[in-house]
Amino acid sequence: MQNKVTVIGAGLAGCEAAWQLAERGIPVVLHEMKPEKKTPAHHADDFAELVCSNSLRSNELTNAAGLLKEELRRLGGLVIACADQTQVEAGGALAVDREAFARLVTEKIRNHPNIEIVPGEVTELPEEGHVIVATGPLTSDALFDAIHRKVGGEFLHFFDAAAPIVTFESIDMDNAYFASRYDKGTADYINCPLSREEFDPFWEALTTAEEAEVHGFEDKLVFEGCMPIEVNARRGHDTLLFGILKPIGLPDPKTGRDPYAVLQLRRDNAQGTLYNLVGCQTHLKWGEQKRIFSMIPALKNAEFVRYGVMHRNTFLDSPRLLDHNFALRADPRIRFAGQMTGVEGYVESNASGWLAGVATACEILGKPAPDLPSTTAIGALGNYVSNETVVKFQPMNINFGILEPLGYKVKGKREKNKQISERALEIIDSLKGEF
Structure with a gap:
C-alpha cells in the first residue's frame, strides 16, 4: 500500500x-x-x-x-x-x-x-x-x-552504562532498612548504610579497580546522567557522599542518625525478588563488581543476576x-x-x-x-x-x-x-x- x-x-x-x-x-x-x-x-x-x-x-x-x-x-x-x-x-x-x-x-x-x-x-x-x-x-x-x-x-x-541487579533474598537485611528516596513517597527503597570505616576502603577499591575494555572509552565522553560510579569516585573522596551515596534524610533506625553513606536499592520486578543498585552503573570487570559491591555490609553475600555493562551510544x-x-x-x-x-x-x-x-x-x-x-x-x-x-x-x-x-x-x-x-x-x- x-x-x-x-x-x-x-x-x-x-x-x-x-x-x-x-x-x-x-x-x-x-x-x-x-x-x-x-x-x-x-x-x-x-x-x-x-x-x-x-x-x-x-x-x-x-x-x-x-x-x-x-x-x-x-x-x-x-x-x-x-x-x-x-x-x-x-x-x-x-x-x-x-x-x-x-x-x-x-x-x-x-x-x-x-x-x-x-x-x-x-x-x-x-x-x-x-x-x-x-x-x-x-x-x-x-x-x-x-x-x-x-x-x-x-x-x-x-x-552509557547499566547498573548491577541482585536478588532480594541475598541481601542482608540485618545491615539494611527500608526507607523512601530522600523523604519522597513511601518506604520502597532498601537502604544499605556504610560507616566511615566501611566507606573508605570501598571508595579506594572503586578508584583502583580493573575496568572492562571499552573501545574508545574516555571519561569525558560519558553522559553525565549515566556516569559510572568508579568515574564519579575518581573525582574525589566526597563526591559519592554528595551524589549516589548521599545519606542525608535516610536515618538508620538502629541509631536514629543519618549514616556516613547509603547505597539505595530499587525494586526491579513486581514480585520484589530483584533489586538494582541505584546509581551504580559501571564498566568494571564482572569479578571486580562482585568483589567491590560485596564490601557493602548489606551486600556481603549478594547474588548478582546481572552485572553492570557499558556500551557506546x-x-x-x-x-x-x-x-x-x-x-x-x-x-x-x-x-x-x-x-x-x-x-x-x-x-x-x-x-x-x-x-x-x-x-x-x-x-x-x-x-x-x-x-x-x-x-x-x-x-x-x-x-x-x-x-x-x-x-x-x-x-x-x-x-x-x-x-x-x-x-x-x-x-x-x-x-x-x-x-x-x-x-x-x-x-x-x-x-x-x-x-
Missing part, C-alpha cells in the same frame, strides 16, 4: 510510533532484529526492553519528567499506559517490572491488526515510502553505514539534520526517533516516537502536522533537537530549562514548576483532538 509506513526498531520510540500510526488506521511494517540479532546491551527477546534502569523517573508534576509522562498519558501514549499497568513501588517515581512491562508492550504491538512484524536486521533505508528510524543508540553497523551515507557529515557519540547531529517533528530536512519522508536523535532517557525517547508517529500519520491523512510549542514538554524536546543555534549538540534529558518561561516571577521553585506544568497540560488538553 502506498501509505504503509516502515518503522525500523521496536524499542520505546519505535513501538510508540507504530502504535500511533496503527491507531489512526495506517498500516505499519515494524522491523525488529531481535531475537535473530542482539546488541551487547540487550538480553531479552521482547520489544521495548529497558536495558539500564527500570525507573522512568519522577511522576510528580513539579518535575519535568513527570510532566512529560502526564502529557503522553493524556495523548494516548502506549508505553506510559503499559508502564502504569506494570509499575512497582518506587516512592514518587514510576518504576516498572521490566519483564512484565516489555511483555505487555510486545503483546499490544503484536496483536494490533494494523501492525505487521518483520523480524531480522535492516541493512538499508527504504528508497520509497514513509520511514521512521528508531533503531536506538546501538544501531547495527550495516544500518549505521546506510544512515551515514544518507545524512552525510559526522555522527556524534557518548558512552551513537546519536545524530540533529540540529543540522532534523526539524521539530523529527523529519530529515533533506528527505522529509524519513523521520528519526529515540535516543539516536539526542533525546536522553526512556520517556524522552518514547515522546520522540509519539511525535514522529503522529506527525507521519497527519501527513498521510492530510492533516496539519503537530506544532507543539515549547510551553509543552514534548514540544520543547522537538524544538531543542532541531535548534540550529545549538553549536555543540549533546544529549539531554527533559528539564524545565528548555521549556518557555512563565514570563512572571513565582516564589519557590516547586510552585514555579507546578505552574509551568499546569500551563503545559492546559495546552495539551486543548490540542489533543486535533491530531
Whole structure:
C-alpha cells in the first residue's frame, strides 16, 4: 500500500510510533532484529526492553519528567499506559517490572491488526515510502553505514552504562532498612548504610579497580546522567557522599542518625525478588563488581543476576539534520526517533516516537502536522533537537530549562514548576483532538 509506513526498531520510540500510526488506521511494517540479532546491551527477546534502569523517573508534576509522562498519558501514549499497568513501588517515581512491562508492550504491538512484524536486521533505508528510524543508540553497523551515507557529515557519540541487579533474598537485611528516596513517597527503597570505616576502603577499591575494555572509552565522553560510579569516585573522596551515596534524610533506625553513606536499592520486578543498585552503573570487570559491591555490609553475600555493562551510544547531529517533528530536512519522508536523535532517557525517547508517529500519520491523512510549542514538554524536546543555534549538540534529558518561561516571577521553585506544568497540560488538553 502506498501509505504503509516502515518503522525500523521496536524499542520505546519505535513501538510508540507504530502504535500511533496503527491507531489512526495506517498500516505499519515494524522491523525488529531481535531475537535473530542482539546488541551487547540487550538480553531479552521482547520489544521495548529497558536495558539500564527500570525507573522512568519522577511522576510528580513539579518535575519535568513527570510532566512529560502526564502529557503522553493524556495523548494516548502506549508505553506510559503499559508502564502504569506494570509499575512497582518506587516512592514518587514510576518504576516498572521490566519483564512484565516489555511483555505487555510486545503483546499490544503484536496483536494490533494494523501492525505487521518483520523480524531480522535492516541493512538499508527504504528508497520509497514513509520511514521512521528508531533503531536506538546501538544501531547495527550495516544500518549505521546506510544512515551515514544518507545524512552525510559526522555522527556524534557518548558512552552509557547499566547498573548491577541482585536478588532480594541475598541481601542482608540485618545491615539494611527500608526507607523512601530522600523523604519522597513511601518506604520502597532498601537502604544499605556504610560507616566511615566501611566507606573508605570501598571508595579506594572503586578508584583502583580493573575496568572492562571499552573501545574508545574516555571519561569525558560519558553522559553525565549515566556516569559510572568508579568515574564519579575518581573525582574525589566526597563526591559519592554528595551524589549516589548521599545519606542525608535516610536515618538508620538502629541509631536514629543519618549514616556516613547509603547505597539505595530499587525494586526491579513486581514480585520484589530483584533489586538494582541505584546509581551504580559501571564498566568494571564482572569479578571486580562482585568483589567491590560485596564490601557493602548489606551486600556481603549478594547474588548478582546481572552485572553492570557499558556500551557506546551513537546519536545524530540533529540540529543540522532534523526539524521539530523529527523529519530529515533533506528527505522529509524519513523521520528519526529515540535516543539516536539526542533525546536522553526512556520517556524522552518514547515522546520522540509519539511525535514522529503522529506527525507521519497527519501527513498521510492530510492533516496539519503537530506544532507543539515549547510551553509543552514534548514540544520543547522537538524544538531543542532541531535548534540550529545549538553549536555543540549533546544529549539531554527533559528539564524545565528548555521549556518557555512563565514570563512572571513565582516564589519557590516547586510552585514555579507546578505552574509551568499546569500551563503545559492546559495546552495539551486543548490540542489533543486535533491530531
